[in-house]
Amino acid sequence: MAVNVMTSKEVTKKVLNREALFILDVRNETDFHDWKIEGENFEYLNIPYFELLDGIEEIIDKIPTDKKVLVVCAKEGSSVMVAEMLSDAGLTVSYLKGGMKTWSEHLEPVKVGDLTDGGEIYQFVRIGKGCLSYMVVSNGEAALIDATRMTDIYLDFAESISAKITHVFDTHLHADHISGGRTIAEKTGATYWLPPKDATEVTFDYQPLKDGNNVEIGTVKINIHALYTPGHTIGSTSFIVDEKFLLSGDILFIDSIGRPDLAGLAQDWVGDLRESLYKRYRGLAENLMVLPAHFMIIDELNDDGSVAEKLGTLFSNNHGLNIEDENEFRKLVTENLPPQPNAYQEIRETNMGKINPDIDQQREMEIGPNRCAVR
Amino acid sequence: MNVTKVVDAKGLACPMPIVKTKKAMNELESGQVLEIHTTDKGAKNDLTAWAKSGGHELLKHEEEDKVLKFWIKKG
Numbered sequence: 439m440a441v442n443v444m445t446s447k448e449v450t451k452k453v454l455n456r457e458a459l460f461i462l463d464v465r466n467e468t469d470f471h472d473w474k475i476e477g478e479n480f481e482y483l484n485i486p487y488f489e490l491l492d493g494i495e496e497i498i499d500k501i502p503t504d505k506k507v508l509v510v511c512a513k514e515g516s517s518v519m520v521a522e523m524l525s526d527a528g529l530t531v532s533y534l535k536g537g538m539k540t541w542s543e544h545l546e547p548v549k550v551g552d553l554t555d556g557g558e559i560y561q562f563v564r565i566g567k568g569c570l571s572y573m574v575v576s577n578g579e580a581a582l583i584d585a586t587r588m589t590d591i592y593l594d595f596a597e598s599i600s601a602k603i604t605h606v607f608d609t610h611l612h613a614d615h616i617s618g619g620r621t622i623a624e625k626t627g628a629t630y631w632l633p634p635k636d637a638t639e640v641t642f643d644y645q646p647l648k649d650g651n652n653v654e655i656g657t658v659k660i661n662i663h664a665l666y667t668p669g670h671t672i673g674s675t676s677f678i679v680d681e682k683f684l685l686s687g688d689i690l691f692i693d694s695i696g697r698p699d700l701a702g703l704a705q706d707w708v709g710d711l712r713e714s715l716y717k718r719y720r721g722l723a724e725n726l727m728v729l730p731a732h733f734m735i736i737d738e739l740n741d742d743g744s745v746a747e748k749l750g751t752l753f754s755n756n757h758g759l760n761i762e763d764e765n766e767f768r769k770l771v772t773e774n775l776p777p778q779p780n781a782y783q784e785i786r787e788t789n790m791g792k793i794n795p796d797i798d799q800q801r802e803m804e805i806g807p808n809r810c811a812v813r
Numbered sequence: 814m815n816v817t818k819v820v821d822a823k824g825l826a827c828p829m830p831i832v833k834t835k836k837a838m839n840e841l842e843s844g845q846v847l848e849i850h851t852t853d854k855g856a857k858n859d860l861t862a863w864a865k866s867g868g869h870e871l872l873k874h875e876e877e878d879k880v881l882k883f884w885i886k887k888g
Binding site for chain 2: 466468469487489511513515519
């Protein structure tokens with residue numbers, strides 16, 4: 439029987455279409471429990487490849503023959519080996535091209551809306567890691583917000599829609615993934631904007647982003663309004679695009695809120711976080727569409743693969759926006775926090791320009807889920 | 814430490830470091846020590862888990878110039 443290849447794009451389609459898939463994950467148990475491919479109708483079997491070196495007889499009865507089977511490992515090599523063994527035993531299976539390494543890097547562009555006077559806004563869903571970045575396009579000009587290090591994907595996408603990237607923003611200094619903002623700005627000549635309070639230690643030039651800044655994109659003047667919303671980091675800034683979309687960075691997510699501890703100052707920033715969520719956001723129009731910088735669980739995805747919800751809906755449904763008692767709020771965001779993202783200190787230093795890891799090191803640093811939220 | 818055998822798996826990608834380690838371990842007697850060199854970062858979690866499930870003891874590991882070194886005592 440044949441060994442087939444499945445790409446991250448094909449797996450993404452199965453996630454979004456809620457298709458059934460049987461995943462034989464042959465990584466070690468620790469890595470599997472830490473982070474795996476999530477899908478509503480996915481079934482899993484985790485047997486490390488090193489338990490299968492002498493043969494797959496012990497697991498062959500556990501592999502279904504009535505649904506698609508995908509063998510997954512960290513970088514592909516072991517999944518090919520196991521897939522071939524299963525194939526020799528008469529099964530038809532696929533392996534994931536590039537393994538979890540490639541899964542972590544896959545970006546799926548989804549259009550999330552039209553702008554008033556022409557133009558559109560796209561969300562780039564990093565499905566394997568839960569990171570979201572944005573491209574605002576108007577009349578041949580584009581702005582990028584919270585771009586990942588897979589910079590070619592944005593550059594190629596902009597070219598495919600004949601748009602020139604003129605402005606690049608990061609809502610804050612990221613701790614879970616390496617920003618592609620600086621590289622894209624260098625390659626395109628775009629202006630790179632950062633909140634100055636997050637950028638005190640950066641080693642490169644940037645344009646300081648301040649509360650009330652307005653940046654216009656395209657000849658049809660799409661307004662990007664910066665709103666200072668500290669809490670996840672001291673500089674965290676939200677954007678209101680075209681008076682329709684609220685890019686909330688890592689402050690507010692669909693089913694969770696930002697955590698204040700990744701720069702080491704949880705107790706100091708919890709008050710800022712509350713002020714941002716309970717006062718500043720309360721003053722905004724409820725029909726703004728919230729577009730966060732992350733999702734944490736696959737349930738936060740809409741049917742079209744986008745991650746977006748009206749602010750008013752979040753005010754009623756998001757638990758983190760509905761905690762009356764300040765002490766209870768403080769407890770939620772400072773105690774029993776999930777583990778911190780892998781290598782978050784090194785990632786912050788990379789984003790400051792203090793260290794320059796090579797591509798393999800960058801991949802290694804970004805392994806795992808984003809973990810920027812608390813629920 | 815009295816090392817009986819050294820496995821050089823530098824430059825090899827997963828699953829080869831463990832395939833070679835397993836083969837070398839089969840030739841050892843219980844209580845003897847195998848030293849493994851690899852450049853595959855994934856090997857750390859994998860070798861640890863493999864040693865545990867096989868009843869071997871991971872004595873120590875260290876990193877030197879991007880080469881990961883492991884010492885495993887056969888169980």
